[in-house]
Amino acid sequence: MYLPTFYITACLSPSPWPLFNLNPHPQIFLLSTLPLRQSTHQHFSYFRTPPDVTMVAKHDDSFNNKSHGAQFEGKDLITFDENAVYGDWRDEFHKQGCVVIKNVITKERAEYYAQKQMEWLKSFDLGFDENDPSTYTAEHLPVSFKGGMYMAYASSHEKMAWEARMEPKIVEIFETLWGTKELLCSFDGMNISLPNRTDIKWSPWPHCDQNPRRKGMQAVQGLLNYAPCGDKDGGLVLMKGSAKLFNEFFAEKRESFDHEDAPPPELEYMDLFLFSQKDVKWFEDRGCELVKINMEPGDFVLWDSRTMHYAKFPEGNQIRHVQYICMTPVQFANEEALAAKKECFEKWQGTTHWPHCNIRPTDDAPMRDGKPCPKNRTEPREKPVITDQLLRLAGVKSY
């Protein structure tokens, strides 16, 4: 059974689109070639649908009925002036496809979040005790992915997750990056990776979180770091420079690597491509470099979703504490995606890293030993304070 996804029939006029004339951010060029959500604000009218582009609802056999808002734009949603010099972190970001921004929150604030995450882990009453490494096993923990990514149990909507998303500097970073204050955020999970685990098998899984059918920079992922993260600690590994080679790599047909942790095909994960070692070498041969990102508590890292990356498992004794945070302009979303997002929000469900599309409401409980986890939760342990800002970032309230 399939639901419609969208594709674009572009009947391009002989002349280029009338671009940018209302853009308040002259360094950032926003292409107005896509039939996106209509803006109610005059200063965003450069997003309005040009008269000679038509969006057509089509049954796309590629994806299942959970793929709300699954359009594959063949063009950039946004482009940036390659000659612009910003004099801030954006210069590094646009050059490498990734950047670490220091001290986005204070060390005290990072410690607060790390403690809240620890309280959350213990709140399941499965016997987990951070002072007793013998309890660092699956039976004492809620169900996670790759030894520490928590996306279920309504964790995406915990008060601590929303507080992190709405940290003033976090919001400001995404506003600066995209050149708009009208943003949507993903309902992403967190990562609490315990070291010295003997009950799980772990292997690197270099991947990118953008479907090869999407072209250009369409999403940017972020990670707010709460604990010290050095060479031996668990943390993000990025292939610097790989985003810029995305089109070249996918110019020929590529098969996603059959990794042991690949999601089952029936999930039609959509925005995930797993790279083989041969693929890794392809990027290295073109000057890219796999770099482990070391961070201090309070630092934030941003990466273009076309960037190859994975999380390194801890080798030392440090517990990893991270919140994933992604934001994109609300104008990238269509009405179908916003409706799906609203459903997710109302049911306290998570999403992929993509704030504006590939949104998949699901009532499925995390599976423990082949059965739905009896500790499943359908609402957060600590609900967020609902504000207009939160509702706008959630896509529930209009800008």
Ligand SMILES: [Fe+2]
């Ligand atoms: Fe990823």
